[in-house]
Amino acid sequence: MELLYAITLGVLTTCGVYLLLRARTFTVILGLTLLSHAVNLYLFASGRLVAGAPAIVGLTERSADPLPQALVLTAIVIGFAMTAFVVVLALKAAVELRNDHVDGENPDEDRA
Amino acid sequence: MNHALILPILLPLITGAGQLLFYQAPFALQRLLGFASTFWLVLLGIWCLQIAGTGEHVLYHAGDWPAPFGIVLVLDRLSAIMLALTAVLGFCCLLYASSGSDTRGAHFHALFQFQLAGLNGAFLTGDLFNLFVFFEILLIASYALLLHGGGRARSRAGLHYVIINLVGSALFLIALGTLYGLTGTLNMADLAVRVAQAPPSDAPLLAAASLVLLVVFGVKAAILPLLFWLPRAYSAATAPVAALFAIMTKVGIYAILRVFLLVFALGETPVSETAWGWLWPLALLTLALGGIGVLGSNSLRTLTAYLVILSVGTLLATISLATEASLGAALFYLIHSTGMTAVFFLLADLLGQQREEGYDRFSATGPIGHRWLLGTLFFIAGIAMVGLPPFSGFVSKAWILQASAQEPQGFWLWGVLLAAALLTLIALSRTGSSWFWRPGEMDKPYPLERGPLTLVSLMVGLNGLLAVFGDPVMGYLELTAEQLLDPRAYIAAVLPEATAARQEISP
Numbered sequence: 001m002e003l004l005y006a007i008t009l010g011v012l013t014t015c016g017v018y019l020l021l022r023a024r025t026f027t028v029i030l031g032l033t034l035l036s037h038a039v040n041l042y043l044f045a046s047g048r049l050v051a052g053a054p055a056i057v058g059l060t061e062r063s064a065d066p067l068p069q070a071l072v073l074t075a076i077v078i079g080f081a082m083t084a085f086v087v088v089l090a091l092k093a094a095v096e097l098r099n100d101h102v103d104g105e106n107p108d109e110d111r112a
Numbered sequence: 113m114n115h116a117l118i119l120p121i122l123l124p125l126i127t128g129a130g131q132l133l134f135y136q137a138p139f140a141l142q143r144l145l146g147f148a149s150t151f152w153l154v155l156l157g158i159w160c161l162q163i164a165g166t167g168e169h170v171l172y173h174a175g176d177w178p179a180p181f182g183i184v185l186v187l188d189r190l191s192a193i194m195l196a197l198t199a200v201l202g203f204c205c206l207l208y209a210s211s212g213s214d215t216r217g218a219h220f221h222a223l224f225q226f227q228l229a230g231l232n233g234a235f236l237t238g239d240l241f242n243l244f245v246f247f248e249i250l251l252i253a254s255y256a257l258l259l260h261g262g263g264r265a266r267s268r269a270g271l272h273y274v275i276i277n278l279v280g281s282a283l284f285l286i287a288l289g290t291l292y293g294l295t296g297t298l299n300m301a302d303l304a305v306r307v308a309q310a311p312p313s314d315a316p317l318l319a320a321a322s323l324v325l326l327v328v329f330g331v332k333a334a335i336l337p338l339l340f341w342l343p344r345a346y347s348a349a350t351a352p353v354a355a356l357f358a359i360m361t362k363v364g365i366y367a368i369l370r371v372f373l374l375v376f377a378l379g380e381t382p383v384s385e386t387a388w389g390w391l392w393p394l395a396l397l398t399l400a401l402g403g404i405g406v407l408g409s410n411s412l413r414t415l416t417a418y419l420v421i422l423s424v425g426t427l428l429a430t431i432s433l434a435t436e437a438s439l440g441a442a443l444f445y446l447i448h449s450t451g452m453t454a455v456f457f458l459l460a461d462l463l464g465q466q467r468e469e470g471y472d473r474f475s476a477t478g479p480i481g482h483r484w485l486l487g488t489l490f491f492i493a494g495i496a497m498v499g500l501p502p503f504s505g506f507v508s509k510a511w512i513l514q515a516s517a518q519e520p521q522g523f524w525l526w527g528v529l530l531a532a533a534l535l536t537l538i539a540l541s542r543t544g545s546s547w548f549w550r551p552g553e554m555d556k557p558y559p560l561e562r563g564p565l566t567l568v569s570l571m572v573g574l575n576g577l578l579a580v581f582g583d584p585v586m587g588y589l590e591l592t593a594e595q596l597l598d599p600r601a602y603i604a605a606v607l608p609e610a611t612a613a614r615q616e617i618s619p
Contacts, residue, residue, distance in 0.1 A: 020279065025271065032278050039285045046293035068292065071241055075285055078248050082281070085255060086274050093267040102275070104268035 001049055005041070012038035025090040025100045032086065036079040044072045117172040117185055120156050120195055120232040123149055128225030135218055143210050146221040150203045153228065157196030164192035165588065167595065169605035171238075179238075179606050180302040186238035186606060189592035190443075194235040194366055197447055198359050201454055202228050204571055208458055209352035211564045216261045216350070223260070227253035227356065234363055238606060240291070240298045240375070243367065244284050247332070251277050254360060257353045258345060269348035272341045280331040287324040290317060300375050301606035304599055308379035318383045322376050326368070326387045333364025334424050335391075336398040342421060343405065347413035351461030354413065355454035361424050362450055369431065374599045391432040392521065396528050399425025403532030406539045412460035412472040415539060416453055419497065422532055423449035429525050430512050437515035439593035444586065445508040448575065452497045452505065455571045459493055462486070462568060463547065466558055480547055481557025487548035489569060494540040496575045499533055504578035509533070511586070 012034050019031030047065030055066040090100070097104040127149035131142050163170055164187050172185040187195075206224060214220040230250025237243050255277075259270045292298055294314050295306040307318060327338070334342045342361075346354050368391075376384035402422025409415035423445070430442040460472045463486055470476020480486065499505030512529065516522035578585060595601065 028275060032275070032282075035279070035282050039282045039289070043285055043289040043292075046289040048293075065296075068289075071288070071292070074241075074245065078245070078281075082248075082252070082274075082278055085252065086278065089255070089259070089267070089270060089274055093271050096264050096267050102271060104264070104271070 001051065005045060005049060009038050009041055009045075012041070023102055025094065025102055028102060029083065029086055029090060033083055036075075036083070040072050040075055040079070043075060044068055113172060113176070114170065115172070116156070116159070117170060117187055117236070118174075120153060120160070120199075120236065121185075121229050123152055123156070124225040124229040124232070128222045128229065131222040131225065132219065135222070139215060142221045143214070146206055146224060147203075147210075149225060150199065150206050150228070153199040153232070154196075154203050157192070157199035160187055160192040160195050161588075163187070164189045165591075167591065169602055171605065172236075178609075180297055180299045180610075183242050184238040184299065184606060185236045186300075186602070187236060188602065189588070189595050190366070190369065191235045193443065193447070193589075193592065194362070195232055197362075197450060198228065198231050198235070200574075201359055201450060202356060204454065204567060205352040205356040207567050208355065208564055209350075211561055213261065213350050213352060213461075219256070220260055223253050223256050224356070226250075227257060231359060231363065235366060238300050240300055240303065240371075241288055243370075244281070244288060247284070247363075248281060250360070250363070251281075254357065257356070258349050260353055261350045263348075265348045269341075269344045273345040276331060276338075276341050280328050283324050284328045287321045287328065290321040290324070294318060294321070299606070300370065301603040302610075303375050304378050304603055305607070305610065307376060307383060310379075315381075315383070318376070319386045322372070322383050322387050323390070325371055326390065329364045329367045329371070330394075331364070333361050333368065333428070334398075334421055335428065336394050336401060336425075339398065339401075339421055339424075343409075343414050343417040346417040346420060346457075347411065351458050354416075354457040358420060358450050358454040358457065361420055362427075362446060365424065365427055365431070365446070368428070369596060373434075373596050374602055377599050388432055388434065391428055395425050395428035395432055396524060397425075399429055399528050399532055401425070403528075403535040406532075407535045409539070410474055412463065412474075412543060413457065415543070416456040416460060419449075419456060419536065420453050422536065423453060426512070426529060426532075429529075430516065433516055433519050433521070433525075434597075435515065435519070436590065436593045436597060438512070438519070439596055440586065440589040441508060441511035441515045443589045443592060444504070444511055447585075448504045448508045448578065451571060451575050451578075452493070455493055455568060455575070456497060458564070458568050458571070459490065462564055463490065466560065467547070468554060474543065474546065477546065477551055479551035479554040481554045482560050483548045483553065485560070485565075487544070489565070489572070490544055490548070493568075493572050494544060496572055498537045498540060502576065502579055504575050504582065507579050507582045507586075 016031045016035030016038055019027045022028060047068035050062060050064050053060060053062040053064045055064045055069055057063045094100045099106050127145055131145055170187040174183040227250055230246050230253055233246035234243055237246060255274050258273060259266050294317055295303055297303055297306060310318060331338045346357055372384040372387055376382055399422060402418050402425050405418030406415055409418055427442050427446055430438050464472040466481040468478030496503035496505055499509040513526060516525045
């Protein structure tokens with residue numbers, strides 16, 4: 001399970017960083033989303049991965065660490081709000097600047 | 113337990129929420145609510161300075177949960193200084209905004225209060241994850257405030273600012289996850305104890321986490337490779353918002369102080385040593401770049417944005433000497449530079465409105481109205497900014513130079529700091545002479561609003577007062593530096609039982 005988890009994290013982060021470095025706002029936002037997924041999974045794993053253990057102490061012999069789950073919940077809510085905001089901002093910028101380049105100007109068009 | 117300690121967070125939060133709910137009420141009511149809340153924050157700030165001045169760490173346990181398990185707010189001298197500074201600056205910015213620019217968006221006042229809540233929370237919290245949450249609160253308010261007023265330049269700058277800070281947040285969470293995975297706690301005091309006790313095999317991971325945190329705070333504070341978002345964002349914002357943002361880079365510096373002087377500072381070979389090693393050269397380069405940027409700017413707002421960078425460089429270079437004298441000097445400079453960069457953002461707007469063409473751009477050479485009055489104000493503010501006597505810039509720089517003279521690396525700081533001050537002097541005199549002397553008198557000057565003019569003059573006056581009362585202020589700051597360099601007192605205050613237990617085991 002750990003290996004699969006680690007590979008998933010790696011792939012998500014790689015794709016996220018690659019997309020983040022693209023020049024269009026849409027791909028950058030996709031990259032941010034993937035990166036925040038990877039980060040949330042990473043936070044979750046910081047309490048160690050255990051199977052079949054509830055996050056409540058005393059129900060079973062083993063119990064999972066509940067704190068990272070609370071942290072992830074907070075991080076997901078904040079990340080969700082931020083993504084919604086950046087999508088709206090990117091749309092606003094695309095309408096006002098008439099293109100979706102992250103710098104607000106299209107290098108190819110300006111050169112021509 | 114003193115419940116008033118949570119008021120600096122709750123008061124603006126509730127006021128802001130109220131302003132959002134009743135946004136259809138007359139605009140004057142929103143302004144009044146904002147003034148009332150911010151005025152109370154100033155009073156609370158003074159109260160905090162007073163109770164923290166006794167040298168004790170004042171605690172607030174949220175929900176009365178004991179320290180490592182519940183969230184704890186800690187007020188020490190440094191937090192109190194930052195709270196008071198934020199409150200005074202916020203009050204001035206709100207007054208300036210109420211001269212007209214706040215009406216350009218419906219929710220300016222609510223956002224302003226949320227920003228203050230986030231800032232105060234970040235300065236008070238004693239928990240690293242809580243610090244992340246308050247960072248997000250202040251950031252999301254600042255995203256919206258930056259866009260206040262609308263326009264293409266703001267959208268463009270806003271996009272960069274938002275994206276780089278979102279990446280910063282992701283990195284912050286990675287560092288937090290690593291720290292939690294290694295130590296099982298995120299309470300700063302508890303973390304400091306566990307980091308010091310960590311087995312040597314964990315050291316590389318801890319160092320990695322500390323460096324990731326340095327990158328995160330570096331984005332906020334604008335250290336050299338991470339500062340290129342700042343000039344565009346700060347020069348695009350409306351004047352009162354940019355003036356409030358003068359405190360935003362200082363949040364990054366506050367976090368650096370907290371984390372590297374407390375969380376990673378204990379143990380035989382403290383984890384923070386790696387980070388200090390990076391901080392010194394980067395800070396000097398930031399300072400140099402700030403000086404060059406000031407000289408190469410094309411508008412007064414961009415120039416001020418580079419002054420912010422210059423102040424960050426000076427602060428971090430002084431802080432990374434990490435002696436009692438240098439920390440005290442750095443804190444004095446922090447108060448001075450926050451106030452003066454805010455004054456210059458407001459001044460750029462004030463002067464720009466009076467110019468015939470070009471707003472605050474240097475390329476425009478048209479005449480300016482009321483040139484004697486405004487010229488005198490600019491001259492005095494310029495003197496205060498560069499750090500000539502009798503203003504507090506001089507006191508703080510003299511103290512920085514004095515504190516660094518005993519250090520082996522101090523030579524470098526002297527050279528770069530004085531050269532940057534010279535470049536600032538040249539840039540400001542060039543601005544002054546080309547705006548006030550060359551173009552001559554304007555035929556029909558625009559009407560001058562008295563309110564903003566008085567406010568900016570008063571802010572410069574406050575800077576002078578800081579120098580007049582330099583002695584008690586310096587005394588307070590010296591004690592603050594002493595407190596900062598003694599992380600054990602902080603830990604003993606937050607975790608009294610754990611500290612007592614350990615002393616019994618190993619006397």
